[in-house]
Amino acid sequence: MAPQPNKRDVNQQLAREFGLSADEYARVLDIMGRTPSLTELGIFSVMWSEHCSYKSSRVWLKTLPTKAPWVIHGPGENAGVVDIGEGLAAIFKMESHNHPSFIEPYQGAATGVGGILRDVFTMGARPIANLNALRFGDPALARTKRIVDGVVRGIGGYGNCVGVPTVGGEINFHPSYNGNPLVNAMTVGIADKTKIFLSAAAGLGNPVVYVGSKTGRDGIHGATMASAEFGKDSEEKRPTVQVGDPFTEKLLIEACLELMATDAIVAIQDMGAAGLTSSSVEMAGKGGVGIELDLDQVPQRETHMTAYEMMLSESQERMLMVLRPDRQDVARAIFEKWDLDFAVIGVLTDTGRIVVKHQGEIEADIPLDPLAEQAPLYHRPTEETPKRAPLGEVADPVGLAAALETLIACPDLASRAWVWDQYDSTVGGQTVKRPGGADAAIVKIEGRKLALALTTDCTPRYVFADPEAGGAQAVAEAWRNITATGALPLAITDNMNFANPEKPLIMGQFAASIRGMSAACVALDFPVVSGNVSLYNETEGKPILPTPAIGGLGVLQDAAQAIGLGLAPGLDLVLVGTTKGWLGQSLWLREVAGREEGPPPPVDLAAERFNGDFVRGQILQGHVRACHDVSDGGLLVAVTEMALGGDTGANLLPGPAGVAAHAFWFGEDQGRYVLAVNDAAGVLQAAAFVGVPAIRIGTSGGAELTLPDGTPMSLDALRRANEHFFPAWMNATGQA
Amino acid sequence: MKAAIVVFPGINRERDMAIALETCSGQKPRMVWHKETDLSGLDLVVIPGGFSYGDYLRCGAMAAQSPVMGAIRAHAARGGHILGVCNGFQILTEAGLLPGALLRNAGLRFLSMDCHLRVERADTAFTGHYQTGAVFRSPMAHGDGNYFADDGTLDRLEGENRVAFRYVTPAGETTAAANRNGSARNIAGIYSENLRVLGLMPHPEDLVDPLMGGTDGKPLFDGLVAALAA
Numbered sequence: 001m002a003p004q005p006n007k008r009d010v011n012q013q014l015a016r017e018f019g020l021s022a023d024e025y026a027r028v029l030d031i032m033g034r035t036p037s038l039t040e041l042g043i044f045s046v047m048w049s050e051h052c053s054y055k056s057s058r059v060w061l062k063t064l065p066t067k068a069p070w071v072i073h074g075p076g077e078n079a080g081v082v083d084i085g086e087g088l089a090a091i092f093k094m095e096s097h098n099h100p101s102f103i104e105p106y107q108g109a110a111t112g113v114g115g116i117l118r119d120v121f122t123m124g125a126r127p128i129a130n131l132n133a134l135r136f137g138d139p140a141l142a143r144t145k146r147i148v149d150g151v152v153r154g155i156g157g158y159g160n161c162v163g164v165p166t167v168g169g170e171i172n173f174h175p176s177y178n179g180n181p182l183v184n185a186m187t188v189g190i191a192d193k194t195k196i197f198l199s200a201a202a203g204l205g206n207p208v209v210y211v212g213s214k215t216g217r218d219g220i221h222g223a224t225m226a227s228a229e230f231g232k233d234s235e236e237k238r239p240t241v242q243v244g245d246p247f248t249e250k251l252l253i254e255a256c257l258e259l260m261a262t263d264a265i266v267a268i269q270d271m272g273a274a275g276l277t278s279s280s281v282e283m284a285g286k287g288g289v290g291i292e293l294d295l296d297q298v299p300q301r302e303t304h305m306t307a308y309e310m311m312l313s314e315s316q317e318r319m320l321m322v323l324r325p326d327r328q329d330v331a332r333a334i335f336e337k338w339d340l341d342f343a344v345i346g347v348l349t350d351t352g353r354i355v356v357k358h359q360g361e362i363e364a365d366i367p368l369d370p371l372a373e374q375a376p377l378y379h380r381p382t383e384e385t386p387k388r389a390p391l392g393e394v395a396d397p398v399g400l401a402a403a404l405e406t407l408i409a410c411p412d413l414a415s416r417a418w419v420w421d422q423y424d425s426t427v428g429g430q431t432v433k434r435p436g437g438a439d440a441a442i443v444k445i446e447g448r449k450l451a452l453a454l455t456t457d458c459t460p461r462y463v464f465a466d467p468e469a470g471g472a473q474a475v476a477e478a479w480r481n482i483t484a485t486g487a488l489p490l491a492i493t494d495n496m497n498f499a500n501p502e503k504p505l506i507m508g509q510f511a512a513s514i515r516g517m518s519a520a521c522v523a524l525d526f527p528v529v530s531g532n533v534s535l536y537n538e539t540e541g542k543p544i545l546p547t548p549a550i551g552g553l554g555v556l557q558d559a560a561q562a563i564g565l566g567l568a569p570g571l572d573l574v575l576v577g578t579t580k581g582w583l584g585q586s587l588w589l590r591e592v593a594g595r596e597e598g599p600p601p602p603v604d605l606a607a608e609r610f611n612g613d614f615v616r617g618q619i620l621q622g623h624v625r626a627c628h629d630v631s632d633g634g635l636l637v638a639v640t641e642m643a644l645g646g647d648t649g650a651n652l653l654p655g656p657a658g659v660a661a662h663a664f665w666f667g668e669d670q671g672r673y674v675l676a677v678n679d680a681a682g683v684l685q686a687a688a689f690v691g692v693p694a695i696r697i698g699t700s701g702g703a704e705l706t707l708p709d710g711t712p713m714s715l716d717a718l719r720r721a722n723e724h725f726f727p728a729w730m731n732a733t734g735q736a
Numbered sequence: 737m738k739a740a741i742v743v744f745p746g747i748n749r750e751r752d753m754a755i756a757l758e759t760c761s762g763q764k765p766r767m768v769w770h771k772e773t774d775l776s777g778l779d780l781v782v783i784p785g786g787f788s789y790g791d792y793l794r795c796g797a798m799a800a801q802s803p804v805m806g807a808i809r810a811h812a813a814r815g816g817h818i819l820g821v822c823n824g825f826q827i828l829t830e831a832g833l834l835p836g837a838l839l840r841n842a843g844l845r846f847l848s849m850d851c852h853l854r855v856e857r858a859d860t861a862f863t864g865h866y867q868t869g870a871v872f873r874s875p876m877a878h879g880d881g882n883y884f885a886d887d888g889t890l891d892r893l894e895g896e897n898r899v900a901f902r903y904v905t906p907a908g909e910t911t912a913a914a915n916r917n918g919s920a921r922n923i924a925g926i927y928s929e930n931l932r933v934l935g936l937m938p939h940p941e942d943l944v945d946p947l948m949g950g951t952d953g954k955p956l957f958d959g960l961v962a963a964l965a966a
Binding site: 156431432 | 755786792845846847945947
């Protein structure tokens with residue numbers, strides 16, 4: 001190769017800067033049989049990065065249950081695909097954009113939304129819903145406020161513009177996220193199940209086509225590389241934060257879907273992390289073919305870009321496709337109509353190698369099989385999280401009324417309306433249940449009765465205290481939230497956010513969470529069909545709480561059967577499930593008693609399934625007017641949320657003898673639902689008949705929530721307390 | 737009623753609008769790409785919501801220069817009816833077919849929620865199925881919906897009874913709290929001089945099906961069908 005100016009010698013030192021260990025670099029030398037070029041080293045380093053290779057997590061991910069009769073494509077494709085009936089498939093996935101969102105909250109979150117949208121429409125689906133799962137640090141920090149503001153604006157800015165409704169999500173606060181917020185974005189799309197597009201390239205001599213935005217120098221090598229180390233030209237090579245362009249994404253969605261209605265596409269993949277490198281390597285690798293790229297043909301936004309820069313750029317809104325040669329003109333015309341770049345940048349070969357040419361030089365020539373097969377795979381040591389000592393008796397320091405006021409006003413339970421109000425949740429005209437209207441968002445399929453129920457869930461404080469129980473709980477809660485609307489849960493996507501896997505305790509959290517998740521997936525017939533792993537989420541040695549965020553999808557044959565959580569007057573309230581009064585790791589314990597202790601509530605998966613199937617049956621038989629699962633904050637918080645949701649009060653009865661009042665009303669025992677029904681006797685009888693625990697806990701009506709001790713609480717006052725936190729925090733002038 | 741929906745690059749509520757029109761008229765509207773230049777033979781031209789050209793430069797500014805705008809002006813000059821919703825309203829003001837401008841929301845944040853609208857007159861093709869003074873609920877979703885015009889223009893709009901809808905409380909009062917985006921005089925929608933061009937920010941087209949939470953927006957489309965049916 002001709003020497004180029006400003007190029008560093010490739011050696012072990014540079015490999016180290018690129019994130020490759022000495023052992024990994026030795027493997028590169030062995031595969032290549034020579035010293036690799038800078039571009040080749042770049043390709044190896046990104047393909048073997050944790051993000052692309054899953055080298056620390058793969059051995060554990062393989063143990064997750066991924067199969068069911070309704071699963072069309074499980075993990076391994078751009079997104080998971082499940083059969084939802086009527087000839088349709090739902091395609092969905094969740095993905096993290098944690099680190100960029102800390103550096104530049106608006107663009108980090110916005111490009112996170114853009115990336116996950118592409119993973120879904122690249123498979124032929126029209127995106128119909130976005131959700132998210134967000135974790136932020138201590139609200140007392142000014143930095144947290146800035147990050148929340150930017151992330152919410154970024155999610156709205158991108159999602160609103162592309163015209164995909166943002167229908168659900170969750171937000172937690174905890175100091176462990178102070179230096180490392182989590183931004184997990186999920187997209188759900190719908191496709192004809194016989195027209196799913198995959199990424200495996202095929203057809204010797206077929207053209208490799210680049211469409212979308214031009215390539216710039218943004219996002220090169222992500223954050224793994226210090227730009228200054230490149231010397232005098234550091235300004236030229238500094239990786240900049242990627243900038244999203246939702247307008248181009250919208251054009252790309254429409255153009256791709258228009259092209260997908262023809263028979264022109266052989267294979268297609270978006271250019272996400274590691275851009276042109278990962279898309280070309282994965283497409284050729286999966287298809288068992290070779291690929292030759294001519295970078296002179298790549299549409300470029302900046303001048304004098306090198307092969308290394310183009311191969312590693314993470315410029316947004318770009319796709320790579322393999323087309324039938326005789327359909328090239330059809331495809332070109334569609335992209336020209338949408339004013340998008342369209343360029344033939346390569347060809348499929350039979351060499352089994354990726355060959356990259358630029359300005360007459362061969363910049364890279366790597367055998368694809370060894371690049372994939374010899375990718376590092378680590379069985380990292382694990383250490384179990386010690387079991388927490390039982391909590392023992394905890395006295396009630398304040399009584400029910402004061403505790404309820406504290407809980408519904410705390411950042412983890414305060415109304416999220418300030419956030420939802422910035423997301424367009426109705427575009428598309430199919431949103432049956434908007435954010436806050438039901439336990440899961442309900443989005444109808446246009447022109448049909450069929451609807452999807454969608455949710456994101458995880459309780460990181462449970463996972464931290466007991467990773468296995470917490471992993472199971474995250475899956476169970478997603479299943480429960482879908483069930484509470486009347487929908488049948490079908491499958492999940494997971495976003496595994498953990499700290500440094502090289503620490504045995506962290507790797508142990510990961511392994512145990514996977515064990516718990518797997519058990520729940522099996523017990524609930526709720527397989528994992530896609531996912532994403534984000535490791536090294538720690539700042540200055542402080543790890544985040546382990547956060548395996550779960551995105552759940554369920555289906556309703558008739559959208560009209562979906563029920564929400566808001567109370568109407570004149571109904572009986574029935575609690576389904578067993579209440580022992582579990583206060584360990586509860587929000588009551590943290591917010592009212594000031595302790596973060598004890599084991600989290602255990603999840604009895606058999607009872608979970610049993611109770612949930614009973615509740616869904618009652619809903620589909622038309623016996624239930626509103627339903628809400630009991631989760632953070634316990635039973636009294638659940639009832640309060642139902643009262644506020646329907647602007648209708650309730651009169652509560654004392655709980656059973658044998659459980660202290662505060663433990664009964666604020667314990668976080670799992671597998672429970674509150675049902676608002678016309679006929680409690682009928683529902684209780686049906687429950688007794690099948691052996692599901694159920695008791696009547698009160699009635700609905702009036703403008704007050706009357707506690708079991710007779711204390712009346714005005715709904716207006718409860719609403720003010722619940723709605724105070726976000727607007728007050730965000731509108732406060734000066735530093736928080 | 738022969739209706740068409742104009743699609744600019746970045747428009748994203750064209751399908752919502754098509755569903756509303758088809759629900760109320762029984763006919764699928766014609767979808768018109770922004771490079772088309774012939775809109776003859778139509779009763780109603782709709783410019784739907786979205787982010788034409790990404791809202792870059794200024795909301796609606798680039799769409800207002802699109803090839804189809806000549807045909808839209810000709811349709812207006814012929815006395816044809818035009819409905820512009822959200823971005824469509826912004827495009828109509830940028831094109832000079834309606835007075836005033838839509839500024840960034842007063843709170844500087846995107847607003848997605850239901851609002852309540854008061855019908856200021858019920859004798860137009862758009863409002864024949866409402867009563868004057870009636871209040872209806874409608875979703876809204878915009879970052880730039882803060883209606884602005886100079887006092888002379890506002891006085892003239894009011895004097896000529898060209899305010900179509902105002903943001904009000906559910907009881908019909910024009911309070912500041914009901915006017916979330918800060919629009920001048922709570923104005924949510926206005927008419928052209930001949931009352932045949934209507935621009936409004938909220939999305940009645942997203943509330944025409946009880947499954948989606950109500951049918952408050954349906955009378956607007958039912959009224960159009962009744963007024964414009966051949």
